[in-house]
Amino acid sequence: MADQEEDYSSLPLQDRATHKIWKVRLAAYEEMTKQFTTSASENDPCFRLFLNDPTLFKKIVTDSNVAAQEAGIASLVACLQYGGPNACQRLRGTVITPLAEKGMVSMRAGTRQKTIDALLYFIELDTPDPVVEELIPILSNKLPKLVAGTIIALREIVKSFGTKTVGPKSIVKALPKLFAHPDKNVRAEATNLTVELYRWMGDALKTGLVPDLKPVQQKELEEEFEKMKGSVPQQERFLHSQQQAAAQGNSLGGGAVEQEDEDEIDPMDFIEAVDVFGKIPGDFYERMGSVKWKDRKEAVDDLFKVVSVPKVADADFTELTRVLAKCIAKDANVAVVTVAANCVEALAKGLRAGFAKYKNTVFTSLLERLKEKKQSVSEALGAALDAVFESTTFSETLEEVLEFMKHKNPQIKQETTIFLVRCLRTVKIIPKQSEIKQMCEASTALLADTAKPVRSAAAEAMGTIMKMIGERAMTPYIDGLDDIRKNMIKEFFETATVKAKPEKAPPPTTVAPKAAARVPSGAPRPRSSAVGVKRPTSTTPNTSSGRPAPGSEPQAPPAPAHSRLAQPGARTSRVGTGSISAPRKKDDHSSSPRATSTSGTPPRSISSRGLTGVSLSTSASSSTSHSGLSAAEKAELAELRRAREDWVTSTAALKQQVDTLQADNLKLSQTIAELQVNNKQLIEDHTRDVLAVKAKETQLARARTEADDTRAQIGRLQRDLEIAKAAAAAAAASGASTTVPRADEIVARDLNDGISNVSPATRTKSESILAEEEKENGFSAPSMSRSAGVHVSRSTSRAGSFSPISTGTVDTSDIGSGNAGSVESWRRAAEVTSQLKARIEAMKARQIRR
The missing domain is CATH 1.20.120 (Four Helix Bundle (Hemerythrin (Met), subunit A))
Structure with a gap:
């Protein structure tokens, strides 16, 4: 009873927080929570003790008494909530692992929930990666209850922040082991976590996870996925950095939804890349140079087995792509060509964007080989072309496609046009107006081709373009066609499916509004001092015209004449400095007799654009200096344009030089292969001649011996x-x-x-x-x-x-x-x-x- 009545409040808070009596510790934890909640700022002295010694909170969250532990974790939540990013960064490395190991296995639901709240605060105040990295190893723990609790924590993290904020790659990699866990509760929580990930990732999750599961588990997940289709997840909590960005005027909810619409999760991110470069057979290039088609067929078959992986590690495949391109373009055996095209397809899909540098090597060869009429060969070549197109952009492939649409071979024209249609269906951004014009002109020319399949393919291309840009925009291109061709195009237009959307404009953050925002700040610039100056009433027109009265706010809309004059000024403000844009707009406005005659009034200033209301004489006196500055700006702009033209010219010359070197290297490789074959033949001939000479020498020696014996016998x-x-x-x-x-x-x-x-x-x-x-x-x-x-x-x-x-x-x-x-x-x-x-x-x- 003496111990219970003893007062420990006089002890320092640190001693009470580590006291051997759990009630003393409980009271200390509650007092800590109160201090954190009532703190004045993140730098309050109440945080200093625990941030200087993070091990105190490690002892608190692992308290042996369940009641004290719950109160201690609540004090940690309060410390993070009011201590800010500094508290998060100082405590994270020491507290997260013991917090998860002890808090997620507690018998109290409140303790488990407060543990999850603390983990969410650790993520919200900084970044999610360190927290997830601390939790992933716990999934390998032998205690099923702890593993299940950690899975619940991960599910709450994904649900609150989404996979755009929390990288799901490490979590997805751990799921197959969780589905193979002997404890049913662990497997059930793994299913819940997978369903939550599917809400955010969609079918991309199936590529990295479902193939590794048992058929029964795959079936169960498919049923759960069907229930989740159509639901649009929303991010519930946002990082501290996201909150600061939203405080500048962006909407959190709208921004999250827009980002969700723009960004798509790549399924390849969850697949490990395979190094296939070292697995290419050592005699592959030698067998590809063989005169026997069976040797070449076996070589490409062996290569296809090597490169047939979902993701290929990047390496130098220059020589390999050249050999495959040569085989596709010149090999007489269609079976070899088919497998070589399959190899190109597998390599392009495995490397994806990394295959773009080999596009020029194989693309032309694939298009030239489209002359083959055998369906299996055409399908293999088409699949290879699609894979190469996915690794590049539409603009990079359009020029060669348009060139082959003019080919003299009808089969090549037809297959190339069909390939263009496939590209238009899958491209995500509407091509430029100049590119649309080129495609329409090429397709219109093919509408008059003598071969019906070519005309049909051209009509399909025109219909797909119409679906992409609309009927009104397509009118100039089909206006001169006859009714039969128009009907064909409209039929394909009705059935066409496209994914392309207009290219989004850059963010609406322009220089002019920023300059206007800086004007009222009182910066010592003479030209900005005239902003908002009232004009004499004699020069002010009647307010009934819709213009602002003298001395009105700078945000009032300008007159039409002034709006036309404001455009050059806005353009100048982006090129030059903001201090010279306002006088130039004023001079242009004042020196324009047409503007004066149209408005019927002297030029007026536009405060939001930084224009002044000074007299014509003042503007005329300062026109000399301003015109000199404008000339300097123009000279600088011209210099930049010349530099850009020089850069474009040098880039084109360098590209041409690279193409020439690649062609020379290819010729040298072919010459080397031919010389190797000739050398092998010469070695065989030399060996055969040596053996024949030795046989003749043996016969001659025998004949000489017999002649000597005959001479002796005659004697x-x-x-x-x-x-x-x-x-x-x-x-x-x-x-x-x-x-x-x-x-x-x-x-x-x-x-x-x-x-x-x-x-x-x-x-x-x-x-x-x-x-x-x-x-x-x-x-x-x-x-x-x-x-x-x-x-x-x-x-x-x-x-x-x-x-x-x-x-x-x-x-x-x-x-x-x-x-x-x-x-x-x-x-x-x-x-x-x-x-x-x-x-x-x-x-x-x-x-x-x-």
Whole structure:
């Protein structure tokens, strides 16, 4: 009881806010809220203690007592509400995370609501990004209740400020993980958050989220999205910077709605870019230079698989687009052209605005290839043209489109005009009047074309333009046409759909009103001192004419004559300084006799424009100095115009130079590819020639070896023949009865010995050579040529003796007695010998010829 009755109010506020008794802390929090609420300004001393030590509020929002915690978070809300942006910036980094972790899981609904209010104030007083960045990591917490509470806080943030103020990219990226959470409450709150995002983002949310969800979840979301269609969200709270801008005269509500109408959320912002440049096959360019269409088809197929991603990371695709453009323009195989056009389409859609720098490389090639009549090719080329157009502006593509609408090929004229119609349907700003005139003239010329599809496409283009600018504005372009063509144009006009709107004028903040606002401020300018000076009554006309009386307010409307004279002054005020515009308007007005005669009164000043009511003599005396200043301004304006013309000329020359360099680079690339193909062919031819030379050298070496063996054999045969002759002569002289070998036997034996020492390959070659020599020398006795060679040796080896006449030996007694058989045997030996000599001579002659 003593503790309860003890008075702690004498303690410093900081000590009470951190006291161990929760009631003391509660009272301190309530006192803090009261001080913040009754503070005189954002710089009041009551804020200083907590802003110098942000950890105090960290302890307050994490109070262990639920009642004290609620009061502490309420004091934080009051501190932010009355402390302004300074309090937000000093407390944000320390307080947000513990506030969300402890406040969003509280059992008290009031504590949870005050936590959300504090988070909203943190966003309103500065910027939403730091708060969202602090909340996103909490979505990965293991406590389902905390995750669900954080999702609720994010939903309230989006609902209050909208996706134009709060960037939804990080929130959308976290949604797939929340839909996969095991806790049903988390998944339910994730659905509520997604529906709220859909209210602001529309179908753009589906691109980055729906494909990653389960089919059941996709179906549930589609049903919820159908309920939200048609609802227009409104921003409920505005940032401090937006409030300051609105305080200058803009309406918060109207400005928010107008911004919502103008800006559209890009679905690509929620998709990560993929680096496809490093994934292009290394041999792609080599295969694209192949003479085989299948190799080129496989190359573009592989490339299409790489570039078929929703978003492509920017890189240098100059060489790739040139190769694709060359393939589209010159490849003879339509299948290769179709896939190449698909690659261009995928690359343009992935890069979007980043593809604009490659537009000049591929656009002309696509238009030239529209001559193909095959539907699949035309559709692929048309889709590629549409994707390239989306990456650029209408004005950048119009010149080439109009040029190809004059092409001599009817198919190209038709498809180009149809492409122009598609561009007119999707463009968001109405083209310039000069561009509309060019399109109408080109389409009117095509209305008289001999091909009916071309005339129909031209009529559709005219009808779409009429839908865009209106029937009245289109009258001058169709006035000279016959009724049939007018009816065709009006039919397409009734069915055409366009999105283009007039280009909005710049903000109505002109120089003249600002100058008028500065006049009453008392700036020491002699010319502005005459503003509001009353004129003598003698020079003042009757007020019944509708003009202001003398001394009236400066905002009174001027007379018509004065309004005409005010236009040059207003234009001068934007070119030069405001101090010289008023006298110039006065001089022009006073020196115009026509104005004087028309109004019937002397010129009067227009206070809102800074004109004075001085006499003509005064204006005449000062006209010299003012006219000099006007000449200087004109000279400066002329100088600026010349500089602009020089810049335009240099830009055009630079563009032409860049185009020339690109064309030269393309030619060099083509030359390099051709040289590579030729070099490859030369290497193959050289390799084939080297192999042929080596084969010839091997054959020559073998022939030389065989020739050497043949020479050695011939020498042995000659020696054996001489020995046989000597032996026969000696046997005949001695008359001995001993058996001596016959000459043909000796020769056959020597032939057999010589041939047995030769390799089979050489022996076969020798036999063929001998057969050829027999034919050349006219020998027609095959029994002699063969028996004297190989067949003789074979028979000798089998029987142990040799004789071409089937006799083994020669008896010397038969020789001595003059036996007829012996004489016949010697005659045959002589014939064999003569034949062998002839063959030897023929072989020598053949060797000499070689």
